[in-house]
Amino acid sequence: MDRNMRNALAGIMALLLALAPTGCSKEEKTPEPDAQTVTAAEPEPVVLEPAEPAVGIGRVMPAVVVKKNRTICIDPGHGFYDNGTGEGSYFPEGVYEKHVTLAVAKFLNQNLIDRGFDTIMTHNGEDIPEYDWDGNWIFNPNERIAFINAQEVDYAVSIHVNAAGNPDACGVRIYYNDNSYKWNDWAEPAAETIKEAIDDTVEITAPTTADDPSTMADSNFAIPRETHAASSLIEVGFCTNVVDAENLVNEEWQKSVANGIAEGIERFFDSLEKP
Numbered sequence: 001m002d003r004n005m006r007n008a009l010a011g012i013m014a015l016l017l018a019l020a021p022t023g024c025s026k027e028e029k030t031p032e033p034d035a036q037t038v039t040a041a042e043p044e045p046v047v048l049e050p051a052e053p054a055v056g057i058g059r060v061m062p063a064v065v066v067k068k069n070r071t072i073c074i075d076p077g078h079g080f081y082d083n084g085t086g087e088g089s090y091f092p093e094g095v096y097e098k099h100v101t102l103a104v105a106k107f108l109n110q111n112l113i114d115r116g117f118d119t120i121m122t123h124n125g126e127d128i129p130e131y132d133w134d135g136n137w138i139f140n141p142n143e144r145i146a147f148i149n150a151q152e153v154d155y156a157v158s159i160h161v162n163a164a165g166n167p168d169a170c171g172v173r174i175y176y177n178d179n180s181y182k183w184n185d186w187a188e189p190a191a192e193t194i195k196e197a198i199d200d201t202v203e204i205t206a207p208t209t210a211d212d213p214s215t216m217a218d219s220n221f222a223i224p225r226e227t228h229a230a231s232s233l234i235e236v237g238f239c240t241n242v243v244d245a246e247n248l249v250n251e252e253w254q255k256s257v258a259n260g261i262a263e264g265i266e267r268f269f270d271s272l273e274k275p
């Protein structure tokens with residue numbers, strides 16, 4: 001072969017070598033996806049058409065109430081032959097503690113139902129309860145405690161009216177018992193939340209409580225002490241204080257204090273759902 005052909009051949013060989021894969025050539029890597037910049041395609045939001053309202057003659061669909069899955073027991077203090085306090089107080093003639101506790105308890109019951117709670121009342125003031133735990137029916141706190149403990153309740157509240165020799169004593173008092181044999185430690189924080197809700201929502205006009213409409217205290221009352229569920233005894237005001245007494249027999253105010261208690265119970269149980 002002549003020189004030109006050799007040169008041409010060498011050129012072809014060089015070209016072939018250049019094209020041939022070499023041992024040290026790196027495999028091409030697929031670039032790592034950058035987590036910061038790669039975005040998955042957003043799924044199209046599913047737009048649900050509102051369901052057609054159920055059609056029926058004269059049928060009104062109730063507003064949807066979200067169930068709380070919590071049962072609250074409401075105990076209207078006293079009742080029936082037991083008037084409670086009120087004699088010689090600023091209550092009108094014939095009005096006693098039992099009338100006020102029953103009225104507030106019924107408003108509280110409805111308010112809690114409207115908020116999605118299940119409720120039980122120890123009595124409704126009309127039908128004498130059938131339960132009889134010791135064969136000798138006395139509608140005393142022990143009977144009520146036995147009744148409450150026989151139910152599966154998450155919280156119990158007993159409604160009462162206060163009385164004091166000092167006519168300046170006034171306002172709402174929330175009593176819990178911190179040393180009770182509870183299945184949980186809700187008693188004090190629940191009482192505190194109810195107190196805050198009452199302060200936030202209830203207009204209490206008695207002069208000495210203007211700055212602190214309600215107070216809470218650890219106490220030895222039987223219901224907060226003995227119920228298995230966390231509970232409180234709430235004295236919604238003093239019949240021996242002229243301003244409180246006026247509030248206590250006022251239906252709008254009864255609704256308002258019932259709403260404050262319900263608001264506190266709801267806030268407390270809502271706070272448990274959120275860690």
Ligand SMILES: [Zn+2]
Nearest residue numbers: 077084160161
């Ligand atoms: Zn009482």
